[in-house]
Amino acid sequence: MSKPVIATASLAGCFGCHMSFLDIDERILPLVELVEFNKSPIDDIKKFSKPVDVGLIEGGCCNSENVHVLRDFRKNCKVLVSVGECAIMGGLPALRNSIPLRECLEEAYLNAPTVDPAERIIPNDEELPIILDKVYPCHEIVKIDHFLPGCPPSADLIWEALNALIEGRPLHLTYDLIKFD
Amino acid sequence: MGKKITIEPVTRVEGHGKVTIRLDDAGRVTESRFHVVEFRGFERFVQGRPYWEAPVLVQRLCGICPVSHHLAAAKAMDVVVGTGPGKLPVTAEKMRRLMHYGQMFQSHALHFFHLASPDFLLGLDADPAVRNVIGIIGLDKGLATQAVLMRKFGQEIILATAGKKVHGTGAIPGGINKNLAPEERDRFLKSPDGLTVDRMIEWARAAIELFKGYHAKNKDLVDGFAAFPSNHLSLVRKDGALDFYHGVLRAVDADGRKVLGDVDYQDYLSYIGEETRAWSYMKFPYLRSLGKAAGWYRVGPLARLNTCDYIPSPLAQKEFEAYKAYTDGKPNNMSLHTHWARLIELLHAAEVIKELLLDKDLQGGKLVRTGRRAPEGVGLIEAPRGTLFHHYRVSADDQITMANLIVSTTNNNESMNRAVDWVARNVISGRPEITEGMLNRVEVAIRAYDPCLSCATHALGRMPLEVTLVDAAGRVRQRKVR
Numbered sequence: 001m002s003k004p005v006i007a008t009a010s011l012a013g014c015f016g017c018h019m020s021f022l023d024i025d026e027r028i029l030p031l032v033e034l035v036e037f038n039k040s041p042i043d044d045i046k047k048f049s050k051p052v053d054v055g056l057i058e059g060g061c062c063n064s065e066n067v068h069v070l071r072d073f074r075k076n077c078k079v080l081v082s083v084g085e086c087a088i089m090g091g092l093p094a095l096r097n098s099i100p101l102r103e104c105l106e107e108a109y110l111n112a113p114t115v116d117p118a119e120r121i122i123p124n125d126e127e128l129p130i131i132l133d134k135v136y137p138c139h140e141i142v143k144i145d146h147f148l149p150g151c152p153p154s155a156d157l158i159w160e161a162l163n164a165l166i167e168g169r170p171l172h173l174t175y176d177l178i179k180f181d
Numbered sequence: 182m183g184k185k186i187t188i189e190p191v192t193r194v195e196g197h198g199k200v201t202i203r204l205d206d207a208g209r210v211t212e213s214r215f216h217v218v219e220f221r222g223f224e225r226f227v228q229g230r231p232y233w234e235a236p237v238l239v240q241r242l243c244g245i246c247p248v249s250h251h252l253a254a255a256k257a258m259d260v261v262v263g264t265g266p267g268k269l270p271v272t273a274e275k276m277r278r279l280m281h282y283g284q285m286f287q288s289h290a291l292h293f294f295h296l297a298s299p300d301f302l303l304g305l306d307a308d309p310a311v312r313n314v315i316g317i318i319g320l321d322k323g324l325a326t327q328a329v330l331m332r333k334f335g336q337e338i339i340l341a342t343a344g345k346k347v348h349g350t351g352a353i354p355g356g357i358n359k360n361l362a363p364e365e366r367d368r369f370l371k372s373p374d375g376l377t378v379d380r381m382i383e384w385a386r387a388a389i390e391l392f393k394g395y396h397a398k399n400k401d402l403v404d405g406f407a408a409f410p411s412n413h414l415s416l417v418r419k420d421g422a423l424d425f426y427h428g429v430l431r432a433v434d435a436d437g438r439k440v441l442g443d444v445d446y447q448d449y450l451s452y453i454g455e456e457t458r459a460w461s462y463m464k465f466p467y468l469r470s471l472g473k474a475a476g477w478y479r480v481g482p483l484a485r486l487n488t489c490d491y492i493p494s495p496l497a498q499k500e501f502e503a504y505k506a507y508t509d510g511k512p513n514n515m516s517l518h519t520h521w522a523r524l525i526e527l528l529h530a531a532e533v534i535k536e537l538l539l540d541k542d543l544q545g546g547k548l549v550r551t552g553r554r555a556p557e558g559v560g561l562i563e564a565p566r567g568t569l570f571h572h573y574r575v576s577a578d579d580q581i582t583m584a585n586l587i588v589s590t591t592n593n594n595e596s597m598n599r600a601v602d603w604v605a606r607n608v609i610s611g612r613p614e615i616t617e618g619m620l621n622r623v624e625v626a627i628r629a630y631d632p633c634l635s636c637a638t639h640a641l642g643r644m645p646l647e648v649t650l651v652d653a654a655g656r657v658r659q660r661k662v663r
């Protein structure tokens with residue numbers, strides 16, 4: 001039997017969820033033998049090279065690139081999981097949702113006390129991706145199969161969920177696993 | 182016909198940062214830029230939140246070094262509640278120090294072993310499929326286990342002081358919300374599983390030897406790669422000692438002359454300016470006294486070991502002396518020596534953790550103090566990647582009305598651009614074809630600065646790279662993906 005294939009991505013997240021994944025500590029050593037990693041910051045694979053069993057998404061969508069990556073993950077992953085508050089409901093970046101984007105840009109660039117008033121500009125180069133009007137949770141863009149709560153979800157929660165999904169059994173998420181802060 | 186090469190380190194796909202290199206008809210580099218394409222809007226949306234939320238909110242900008250943001254915000258809010266520098270209860274200040282040195286330890290270990298060591302151990306031109314942490318696990322299981330356990334140790338220290346490994350809640354304006362119980366302390370001093378602070382000190386020393394061995398065999402590369410003169414900035418303790426938690430702001434130039442003399446960071450606006458360029462969301466800070474063109478500086482391990490006079494722990498001080506002797510006591514301007522400096526700091530962090538664990542003040546009962554309210558506060562800290570600035574104004578009804586942040590990676594913006602430019606001009610310019618190894622050299626240059634925006638690379642592996650050669654008519658001539 002071939003190994004289960006895993007992929008991960010960080011969209012508009014802080015990478016804390018990936019850090020929490022790393023907090024499985026020693027369990028990472030057997031894990032890299034048990035599963036095969038495809039597209040992920042864990043390795044160098046940039047494009048999906050085969051069908052993926054489990055895709056883990058950190059972060060919501062705050063710019064056009066995030067949406068593009070998320071759709072690509074949905075297309076290539078049998079099971080897609082929203083990991084953490086940002087993926088599930090936008091998280092901290094979504095605090096900007098009640099504020100016009102223009103105001104956020106102005107505050108950062110036109111009101112910054114460290115920048116000389118005569119030289120205040122808002123970056124606008126063609127190399128910069130398009131920022132969305134607000135931050136969207138992943139399930140508003142594509143279908144999501146599972147949600148792991150937490151900011152970040154604990155390493156034990158990620159571990160239990162991943163094992164259940166790899167083995168094809170139902171997720172058994174007890175209260176102490178999903179309780180946080 | 183001119184060409185444009187785009188390297189997207191965390192790719193278009195991840196959307197954090199990318200590199201564009203423009204070539205003329207002869208394939209010579211005319212311009213290179215390192216763009217940061219992320220924008221969050223934090224400065225605006227934090228307005229209206231109660232000030233005590235800042236330490237728990239802001240850290241969610243970065244899950245790689247959340248403790249730095251947590252503490253920088255707490256330090257700024259200390260000033261707001263009237264318990265600025267020197268006025269915290271001693272237990273609170275030492276618990277925060279322990280938390281911070283725990284984070285320095287885990288972050289430096291993570292960076293060196295997971296991120297940088299594959300280049301050293303497997304080679305700059307190794308197959309990218311194995312040149313990552315999974316390759317290291319395959320190559321040397323013992324070393325990989327050590328790397329995992331060192332990171333774990335630092336994370337456990339953070340858990341014991343902040344309440345959580347990622348995004349803890351320990352520091353509050355004016356203090357801390359817990360002390361260190363003797364059982365918690367003893368686990369680090371004599372844990373049955375052998376994960377003790379003495380073991381960490383031993384492993385940190387071994388890591389320095391590992392680097393020195395590599396350096397001895399690869400002098401030209403380590404000394405010459407992306408080396409360029411610059412100013413260096415960091416906090417130092419009042420007496421000039423290395424200190425990650427608190428101090429005065431100092432900058433030296435490439436020859437070691439003090440260009441910013443030990444000033445109080447509450448007045449940072451008088452000394453530091455920032456420039457915005459249209460092609461990046463990340464600003465370009467500079468020393469006001471030297472102006473935009475000459476005032477840019479480096480921060481981080483390399484800068485810290487250039488600004489400080491000595492290291493206040495014996496084993497790291499010895500390593501520091503050898504390190505300084507290598508440049509005859511002058512500032513070190515060699516980008517790849519950042520790794521050497523980082524490992525000396527790793528050792529120092531472990532020594533300080535031990536010293537703090539043995540300090541009875543950590544079991545003290547007085548955790549919080551408040552004084553006279555102030556309308557604004559500035560909090561600075563030496564984060565793993567360099568000086569981190571937090572500045573807030575708070576209204577009389579406790580709402581944040583202004584926030585200004587200069588994060589460590591922003592402070593290194595110009596330096597990273599220079600490092601990329603060095604590689605573009607010295608490695609890529611004038612070559613008929615772009616090879617994978619050349620691309621990796623661009624990454625190696627950026628990676629030495631451990632930029633937080635490429636969080637991806639921190640986590641476990643390497644930046645995915647995409648290089649596209651585009652001619653002046655916009656047609657794709659060559660594309661390389663790995």
Ligand code: SF4
Nearest residue numbers: 013014016084085086
């Ligand atoms: S859920 Fe929390 S830890 Fe995860 S990416 Fe968002 S802010 Fe970071």
